[in-house]
Amino acid sequence: MFGSFREALISIGAKILLVILVLSFAVWGIGDQLNFGAGGGNTVATVGETEIPRREYDAEVRRQTSRLRRALGDALTDEQLRAMGVNQRVLESMVQSAVFVEGARDLGLFVAEDTIAREIKTDARFQGASGLFNRDRFNRIMYDNGYSEGAFIEIFRADMMHTQLLSGIASGQTAPKTLVNAIHAYRMERRIAEVVSIANKKLATVAAPTEGEIAKYHKDNAARFTAPEFRDFTLVRLQIEDVLDEVAVAEEKIRAAYDERLNEFSQPERRKIKQILVATEELARKVHGELGSGGDFDKVAKETAKADPASLDLGELSRAQVPLPELADAAFGLGKGAFSQPVKTVLGWHILKVTDVSPAKQSKFEDVRAQLKNEIAKELAVDALYNLSNKFEDSMGGGATLVEAARGLSFKPKRIKGASRAGSDDNGKAIAGLDAEVLRTLFETDENTDSALVDAGERGYFMLHVDKVTKPALRPLARVRAAVAEALLRERSAEAAGKKAETLLGEIKSGRSLAEVAKAHGVKVRTSKPFTRTGEGLQSRLPGDLVAALFSARRGDAAASQAGEEQVIAVLKDIRRANPLADKEGVARIAEQLNQGIGGDLTAQLAAALRNRLGVSVNQVAIEPASRP
Template structure:
């Protein structure tokens, strides 16, 4: 069983080393003398790190150990024979070791959760049936033969797993990352040599203050570095078409007339992607048509008969008016996509056109652009109104009103600019919105 196998491993050098370290540490707590319980009272036979082993617990575990010996030897042995084998010392030593390892695991933060414990038990070969599957009946029979209840055995199994984890660090060693060891080495072993040069203040040759004549000349030569531009506070009355456009009423008739005058802006002509085979002689044009009627590909016919590559075939994505020859435009815009014309004669030769794609004409309705048109009309009328408004402002100022008073009477807003130079910049050297332009 797993518990027996583990006790064999406990004889390895790593386990002995760990056990020795743990025993030394627990020596600080003390392990009391133990004896067998000869009286009726439950006595403490050992104490390890605050955990006690009572005489009753020891006696119970001794009986379990004797039962195991009988099962292993295959014969009945008396209690006296078992005692002669040193069963008391062996059992107590085993209980002490389990407590020491459990405390060590707890102090290092090792835990075995229920999922891992269940997985380990179910994967234990001794609890599997002939089909290789975990069998609860086999499990129950095994722990009963060993003299354990299920709860006691599961608890012991958990302890054994904890001890196995604790021992693994000594059995297989711990690998420390190179980056960590290098950093620790540099920190501990790095040495630096520092050289200091001490210069007394009295040894310095102090630079004397320059005479007034030199200071005056430097100031004169670098006047810009010691000068600031002139700034003025300004009260600004600024009126733009957008400031008064919202107050202008626009009729539906004005919007309709504007729409009609700008109809080209809201319309898009039909466009077609067109390919062309152009040959100089009619017989060659008829040969092209004959091949096309036989179902041959337009591009392949162009290559084979007229020696045209695909790039030379492409006329582009065109409107009717963009085709320089009217007859070609009329013919091309009667075709469906994928169809081709009969040979058409022009001063350039014989043309056979094919339409590969059609983009239909579009036109935005008046309702779609109504608000845009209204805004355009308002801004146009506002620009005209600015002339009248400008004259009104001049009349107010001419009558002695201040800019603020004139703005108030005409329901206009003024702006206060606390500081502005002749370049339209403020004291931070930044442009003032709408001024520098």
């Protein structure tokens, strides 16, 4: 949960520090104008009239450093952080953000305070179980990431100004039709091949390896038979379930949540509606007259209106779901079984019939009380667990061991022996309960060392202590002899079979048919479905190099490749050129991809132009002290 809170910050504001960051390094670089003069100063960079204060830069470096250490472990050294270029990435992201904000202001764009407030209050990540804005949750995200409220709101403002500035550029771009069709022709061309797959053992027989050969293969391929690093560790999890039973939910809190979410528990009246749609009023009147004379709705629709039976049923709809207001008024003014007068809309003339009515329903408080109580309890449990995590860290900071701190708060430590980086034991069996985050933390923590307390999102928190590290070691031949012998035999078999397949390929190119080759080895020729360059359309996968060879071939040409324990030989049977007129959806997808690419290029050009017009000056001397995380 808390992980998702922190991700909220990144998705809202720090996407500026990610998307723009990647673009900026690739396109603009940091060296617009470097100032190496003496004196340092309180400004690290100037963009037009905007100065980036040293204190904001320092604070952002600390925030990014803290995030990296939370993600990668406290063992991350200052030298490693410098090698990762944290300070340069922070500077560039702040500069580029300022460039876009200045550009937006120059064009007269702004974001009103009430617009920012509305954006924050309607953001689901800041809402509680009631579905409304939760000030405590907002504050927790903000403070956990080291922002003041003013700075946090400025992230929203900058992001919204960027969106205003760039939305007009990113939309409305159209790639030339000739380019779209050319790419469509390349991507969607399909080919058909006749294929035979022959097991290696059918093509070639090899002798069993000797003991000496097995021993040599074991030694020469030591990496293949080396056990990975294993770690013994103690794991403590702090989970919502551990505190949920201790959380008391006041009845008035449940009632308040019900009242706030009343609309959520209301189901409006719904009606099953049929319609007959015709083009003219004259025909509509005729249809209506026949229905009034007792005609069957479906029969009149088919025989008089010539309507497709599949188009008659609109389904069960609420008033809000009926697509046009005039139709909604007509349908919800009818009783069950009745049909309407002809109704004119922009689509034509409609005659509606209501076949069933489901009355409006309001879920009673008692019906949803348990659901609301559970949701509120989980929200309160998040806060309780957060407080316990702080007590846990305080206990550790006071000198308690991991096990002592856990037992002091009634959490149960778990001892796990011999876990590999993949989460399996020495026999290759998966160890239960080891998710990717635990494994990553385990292998980033030194022996006889505690990890940091890791926020695992909805899974709560965890901390571990690495008790023992067993370094990778070559497994004894006696233990892996069978696996070594099998690997050597497979390798020799594949090599011999590959040579035989090349011989067969030469024979096919000299005129022998693929069917003859297949019959001689007891297999059948199969004809593939039409497939693309990526292999889309194949019933069974072909090796990538074989697909590529077939797309470089002419009709009748042959190619071969190895696939696992088989040799695959294929002959190109047919070439199906792409037809853009018959694949409008495919053409549209390619056009959209190209349009997005054009939008990205224009965004990059705008950024470069703004930097040149506004002027960007970087005070390199002022940066240096903050470059030490």
